[in-house]
Amino acid sequence: MTQDRNTAKIEVRDLHKSFGSKHVLQGLNLSIEAGKSLAVIGGSGTGKSVLIKNIIGLMEPDSGAILIDGEDVVGMSVAERERVTRKFGMLFQGAALFDSLPVWENVAFGLMQSQGMNRREAREAALEAMVQVGLETDIADRSPAELSGGMQKRAGLARAIATKPEILFFDEPTTGLDPIMGSVIDNLIVKSVRELGATALSITHDMASARRIADNIAMIYEGRIVWHGPVSEIDHSGNEMLDQFIHGRSDGPIQLRVAG
């Protein structure tokens, strides 16, 4: 694994985050090269979402560094942080569309709010983004609540890519979708990331999805990355924890603690 600082788009160093006595991230290290797509895999409740929220700035880490394009964003001022946030686009697990706004305003939200585009131009751009993710433009004026789960994910993806971000985050992109729709969304993600030339960080517990969308895989367990490598190597990594996770075995080094 190279740790070349010049090419790392995102680098996480010794990240710690606790909630009360629950030590969720325990010195996590991770780096993603520019233009690459990394999937962080791991069981439910292992801190995948917490990791993404720390990187995006929705949570403050207890300690550690998070470098975006070589700049440490931990402890940055609000204004500086906002400048970095403009590089980001994110697709949330439940799509997180604003239900007070019609679909097109959801998609155009970043364009109007952070890029100051006027409503007419923004609507045009939104319709374009909708076409890119395979949404019919005649749903533009509908409310997000009227859309199916798959369509909501598409709209969420359109919203994430509309501002042409340099870095895209995907939180469980296929969770809650049927396998076919899941693979459709994965393919759209791959296509969107490629077209933008973006760097992507996905978190998922769906191995099929991880294989489709990622160049590299990192496995999180007990607050650390326990394996990191190209997707082609995951089937013969020789790492017992990774093997157990990929094959979904209940016995092995990973012990589920049901009692919390």
Next chain:
Amino acid sequence: MGILRVIGRGTIAIFAVIGRISIFSANGLYHCVTPPFYPRLILRQMIEIGYYSLPVVGLTAIFTGMVLALQSYSGFAFAGEAAIANVVVWGITRELGPVLAGLMVAGRIGAAMAAEIGTMRVTEQIDALTTLSTNPFKYLVAPRLIAAVAMLPLLVLVADVIGVLGGFIVSVYDFGFNPTTYLKSTWTSLDTLGFVSGLVKAAVFGFLVALMGTYHGYNSKGGAQGVGQATTNAVVSASILLLLFNFIITAMFFAV
């Protein structure tokens, strides 16, 4: 020892909550006065709070005015119509107009704010705002605070007029008072200080209702149940704070 510990813990918890709410409201106020502003959102909230609360506030006011006239007639009939007009005007403009309008709005608007923002919290819409470079305090909290502080005095103004009208209707049609003299007594009993104190209360109540609605919504967690809890907390805490501040403001205006 045990009881001291319980008291100590309770005291610490109360101060922690007061601290959190103070920080939240300072944050909210800061974002009310720094750009960018969202005029569309402020307008939408103003319509929601001001216009759509008119029926419920108007109905509350008219019945309250009528009942004030009835009660004061049964108590002070000997004092004549001037006394009744006086009780109605003072009662409505100083206390019942702002308090009842405030409580009605707490139920209607405070609950709606907590439910809407709480739902946005648990469905990650608030996180989504941040990733789209939009500050949730500016986008969600500030417009509601501004709209509520602006609209509550207007609502109370309407409540004052309708409440006094309620008293007038009962006095004229039920007690057979002379309408002109009654109106004249109404006018002379109207005092600036009492009237203004009512509007100041209204603005403060508007702030409290919006603050509790947004605070509980913003901090709600744990799915649909959490949102329901936030809604209840918003209404109950807004109502209690409102009555507490009603006392404080009254004391500031009238206690010598």
